[in-house]
Amino acid sequence: ENIFDRSRMAPKTPIKNEPIDLSKQKGCTPERNPITPVKIIDRPQPDPWTPTANLKMLVSAASPDMRDREKKKELFRPIENSEQSDTPDSLQYDIVDDTTVDEFEKQRPSRKQKSLGLLCQKFLARYPNYPLSTEKTTISLDEVASVLGVERRRIYDIVNVLESLHLVSRVAKNQYCWHGRHNLSQTLKMLQEAGELQYGELMTFQHKEQDLEYKFGERKKETIPHSQDRQLLDFSEPDCSSASANSRKDKSLRIMSQKFVMLFLVSKTKIVTLDIAAKILIEETQDTVDHSKFKTKVRRLYDIANVLTSLGLIKKVHVTEERGRKPAFKWIGPVEFSGKTDELRGRSPTSDSLPERAACAQYQICAAGKQRFTRHASFNDAQPCEGTRRKASSEPNSPHQERQDEYCSKMINLAAVCRQKIEEDTRNSSITSPFSLLPVPGDSDFCVNPLPQAVFPVVQAEVPSLSLPTGISSQGPHPSTPAASKTENGKTTLVPNQPFLCFPSSSFFMLCGGLQENNLSETLPTAGDKGNRSAKVEAVIPPAVCQKRSSHKCTSPSSPADDEEPAAKKQTMEQSDLPLSLVVPKKPLESPKAESTPGIGCPSAVHLETYSLDLAHPAAPEATSKESLDCQEQEKRSQNTDPDEPPPGNEHIPKENANQPFQPQYLYVQPTTGLSSFNFLFSANQAPGAISLASNQLPSLSVPCVMVPSAALASFPLVCSPSFASPLSPVPDGSFSAAGSMNFSMSSLASTTPVFISTTAMVTPKVSPAPSVDLQQPAHPALHLSPVLTRSCSAVKLDSPVCVGHPVTLLKLQQPSSTPLTPKSIRPAHHEAFFKTPGSLGDPVAWKKNEGNQTRNASSVQRRLEISGTNPD
DNA sequence: CACTCCCGCCAATTA
């Protein structure tokens, strides 16, 4: 008994041995055990003990007497089951103990209770599927092991598999960072692509390289071939640099897990038998296939399968073959992300089951940057998470830095993604896409590099969202969602709606509005150059955004985006994440009216919802302007987009979404983190027409902007585009009076100013007035943008809040006013209001529901934010 | 008996 106590007492480390020994020794005296066992039980919860120790003890005790097993079982079960609820369990335990020793004995938990799958579920239950971007959840192996009552070895099994899917990344010794499933779809997509390359032959498949091609652009296949290795490598070691090298070790479980997943993704049937998987994996390994190896492989596959099962990605099934029934696993996770562009366009409307996937596909790519950005970025690079494994990690030690890097990378990724989309959409046309990124000229490289790794994690998730728009957009139901759509259930990733992007990690997000317009793309360059890098960063905006409103036009690019609820959900979810603050609204869709009103008009918000900020878009698609805009847009669209979509169609569909006038999209930065760090980017180009606004007011901004983490940008100055200048001033039509306000002067700003952001500060001042918009305050927050906008926008206007008008909504920041920048301060407010929910909620589900209601959300949001309504003309 | 897969030794890596 004493011993036990000790063990309990023992600090973290598992005393495993001791217990064991004891048990063994004791074996003789089973009888006593009963008592001890009880104690043990207690421990788990309260004490950090090692679970195993307990088990051992129990076992020893139990062995003698089986009689009580049953009781014990019960007891144990609770314990095991109880993931979190400590108390209860404890209580139970205690009770049990007292009551009976017997129980203990009974059985210890059955084997099932101790299974890796169950353990993994407990593990997963501890963390949110879609953590806010901002917060980083670190996982302490020791802590988790003690809490879950298992030995550390088991945790490694879980973590290694999760790491292979980028759900977690190793930060340091004993420390892992939880990313959640934000990037899951991207990761899966990458794996799918990689799998096709590697195993395509084996299994047939659907996708082809196209995707890759798109993604990679240049790279494509060439490299791909190796891909296997690479991929794996990449995955495993994202990190950077060099890392690659590394660890050979990395091999196993992690890689095996990825390969295993690849097999599912490549498989038509989505069913993979263990023996086949084992054979394939062994071959790859090169090893000769000896029987023992095979057995070992299978053992490992079971380990992996248990974790994947816990993740809900596969389920156990049996395949009856000629010979008989064989154990197999069926993939039940998302599958189709595949689609890349094609899909997007083509199917955009519907997001597949997994919206995420779709999204992913689009984004994925880092490649996007075709030229500029990362060219290479194939996912390989990208994949690596920030996490970096040991090796890599070592390099960057400081967490902070890492984060920054992450941001950067995220940004980059976004940009890339956007770019890709754009490219895709237009491929040639430069323009068109709603968003455009900024091109970053040379920088890109720089950016690029970083991206890959870091970005992914966070970004990816987000990205998808963004992208979604396209695909999704069509769906339309919820406007916002689009992007998000991808996500499946609650997952959502970030932003659901297309309108913006969120970056998880960072705090900012983007919104994109309609962007469609073109501008972006081209523009970028301009800015870019100068701009700087920022430009690079560029993120681009997602075309998708447009969708909604733009839907009409937008469509193409994004297509539809759609917003769909998913997005909404996501948004919400995201919110939770928070980082983003904004979230956007989705709503637009709904109200058609909005259109008329263009946004603004509504000040009501309704539509506006949003956020709309509008920025947007460039184009103005917004409703109001819509018409004119539309034309323009359409034209553009047509140009850009291309064929894909028929504009019209999109419109319809989207329509709902579309209805709304515009959707603004923009990026947002999250406060929390401190905005300060971020910068915004706009696309330079935009301007042109886009912003210009259409005549109507709407014009909001087209801006495509991106926010970049300051760090990232750092080097850059901001970018503004040249253009801007004056222009804006005028607001467009009446829409917004606010506009006037809006006008920011960006020009001044614009010019180069670099970033800025300031949400608050900037804006406020300026605009203050903004009438409609602000609900609360002058809101202008939007303004902040202005600078950005300005430039590009010059044409554009911001709506009130933002600028121009139009309906856009902006968010206001809190304080806008005066204070200069304190974004942070601002944020908070926003956050709470806006985001809060999501964040607070945590539950995705809830949010989802909301999505449906988006409108409502929006409204609320608007209020908070203040959106500008636009006005009608 | 076959399927699962827990358990933990112990080597490889890291710190």
Next chain:
DNA sequence: TAATTGGCGGGAGTG
């Protein structure tokens, strides 16, 4: 060198 990771396979639990 100590600690952390994680490959590996014996062998037990299940059905």
